[in-house]
Amino acid sequence: MFSLTALNSILYNRKLAVFIILCICLIVYIPIYSLDFQDSWDDQWVVINEYTENGLSLPNLKHILFDFYHGQYSPVNQLFYSTMYALNGYDPLLFHFCCLLVHLCNTVLVYLFIDKLLKACGHDDSLCAKTSFLTTLMFSIHPIVVEPVSWISASKILIYSLFYLVALIAYIDYMSTKKLKYYLLAMVCFVLSFGAKEQAVVLPVAFFLTDYLVKGKQYALSGKVLLEKVPFLALALFFGLLTIYSQAYFGAGLLIDQKGYPLVQRLIFASYALTEYFTKIIFPLRIHHLYPFPNDPGHPVPIRFYVYPVALIIIVIYLIRNFTVNYIYFGICFFVLHLITCIHLIPMARVAIVADRYAYVSAIGILFPISYYLAKFKQRAIAVRIVVLYCLFLSVYSYTRTSDWRNSTVLKNSINS
Template identity: 40%
Template structure:
């Protein structure tokens, strides 16, 4: 590790620890998922062969996340049900993820984009820094029951790094490690099924001919695993307690574009973040006219800038990375949820958008030549850090979170209908 990398990673770690320092005092969210996701029969039984078999073979409340359950058992074995240690370990995992983001972007820029080391290090530094302190990413850090996001991202990023190493060295040990980390990532959260698509994106960025049989031979194990994982996910969801909503296909079509735009908007300007974002209309109601502006705007945008995106590899990569890792949460597929978006689901995907802004800043502005623009960048980063630090208080305990949810719902014009809906559910 050279001095530049050591300096960058040290700064990222220090900033992140300062921002998330209050988390160590937080409690379990006993009125939410912590009481059954974390504190349950599996965690109680600890490390036994029979418990391990049950964790691997059973679905729990419509979920299959054995790696996440083993994570809870490990912490409980050493520290008991002390929320402080669960939170401290969560911050540690988030720190590891920020470091992995740095390494991933560094390798991507050096090997795929063929950029110089200094430029690669700067792009990787600011991408990882924003990732580490971004308000959208505080939810899986502050909420113990959302640790699946942290763990799946750790092994997913390790798989991506190993895959780039495989392309660079042709060493099949890295290909084997890619598959192993991919499997473990799914064991933490089902969103890992997108990995084959991301691997193909890296192939394309590396100018590999996607028509070459060798590429698809490499992808066959990944695709088979992804299909199997998808079937496991469908089966686990099938035995859950029922869908929260029953939106029609056309309603989901409108909701998907709205959801996509919301994730992008909150990645760029993260304000009024909340645990819950109520659906803009209830199932069976008329779709608000303004919602059709989103698909129309998407079509216009693709028509105007589609060719420019394809020509600029860095822009295509960032947007594609974002889409690949957010597509499963766009409400295209019916899922049991109370919120149209969730901050935690953007945890990995925001890397794509942040990478675009960081790369374009260095490409067209730069820090040393334009003091005014660099000042704006530092002010923006400071805003993210301060917002995250202040917004953490919402997750301190169940009372704070309940108050925040209540306030968010009361701000809605259709407050009475929403209250009735949530009471029924």
């Protein structure tokens, strides 16, 4: 019988632990090799376009870098498509394989991020190894991350996350060593991350959360540490304005006078979205590719949606009164921060009230504290059984959900299944 001692020896061998996670992830995503392009769900214009087909020529690279496309500015992601096309044309197998490869890289980065974060907080090697393993395993096979892995048009989430996680890891190294090379690496990765997806704009705030968790409030708010954030904040401001302008160029977003949802309704949507993302990360049920708005602009929100802001306020009050543990607060703040640009507080061109892909990075904020307390749970045999059963459920659901992305017809039919 497989003993807890043998399990611990695997977890302490970090290379072996990561290798096991990657193998499990590869098995879960076996259906990805039979997926096609989504010819009626954005691939037909996001992936298949003149920028992709014109390859890596200098004139095309100039257009990729300076053009807005359908209200989006993601030159790094477009370069990803152009490179794959240059290798073998519109080969869906190659495109999907590369997306999975990026997800595997992100999986390794999540492990490194959690491991370095806990070590910086002064935790022992055992707790660091266990928490990193659990967080990374659940992240890698979670059904809510299937969409960006299986849908080529959502690859910008994968690419942005890749550079974003490297930036976070580099910043933790900078905190402990104060070496300029880590600071500059974080800055370069910030630029590249935004070049894939505008969600990266919140990185300076993520640095602040890391400061607060690792070294406390006094350090995080000290003048020198705040001054170090100024270049990142300046870049974030520029990136934010660039995003708003790119949407306005397309005739949408914050600068365009158009009939949209009023602030009160958007606050209700935000409350609903946060609740929905939170519950789907913990209990991933009824995962779909499309979650329509409950009402059209100019029409009232269904009464049942008014429950969500009230429930959210109650939950916040409960957490403040009953928990003083930094890891819970860090996780929740990390979770909310990486959704803040996607929950309709800022008017953006969105076709759905929530989208699974936006929870790719924010899911770490929920899975991390859960893993932390599972790793500290004294009844280890019970904890192992819980983890095995939960991860088995995640694996089966993700395997099935990946198959639903075979093509646009199968995807649309999956809503009714």
